[in-house]
Amino acid sequence: MFPWLVRGVSALTGLNFYVAGTLVATAFGAGAALMLYRPLAPRVGNTSALWAVALFCFGPLSFILQVAYAESLFLLLLPLAPLLGEPAIARSKPLRLTLLAGSIALQPIAIVLLWFVGYP
Structure with a gap:
């Protein structure tokens, strides 16, 4: 998906x-930072959420957010995993499996999302 x-x-x-890969990866990395901040701010406060985002953006492996790899896209979509437990999605097994297949297509390590899907 990322190469496309x-x-x-x-x-x-x-x-x-x-x-183009570097620009796309950097944009997805910025989106991943926002997706990290939004759910954290109401739970831990703005200051702690900003520190979490700063550590995410400037940590030892943060360079991966700017390299033309699919990890930045995966990190952008990772916060969607809890949505797999939402009632509307939980009732639709084809939708859950489609979301899971898309996640695994991005990153094979996403197979751990099987736990959220409740497969088999």
């Missing part, structure tokens, strides 16, 4: 694949 998005950005902007 990068290829689309590359086709639209005329940038080469590596520059």
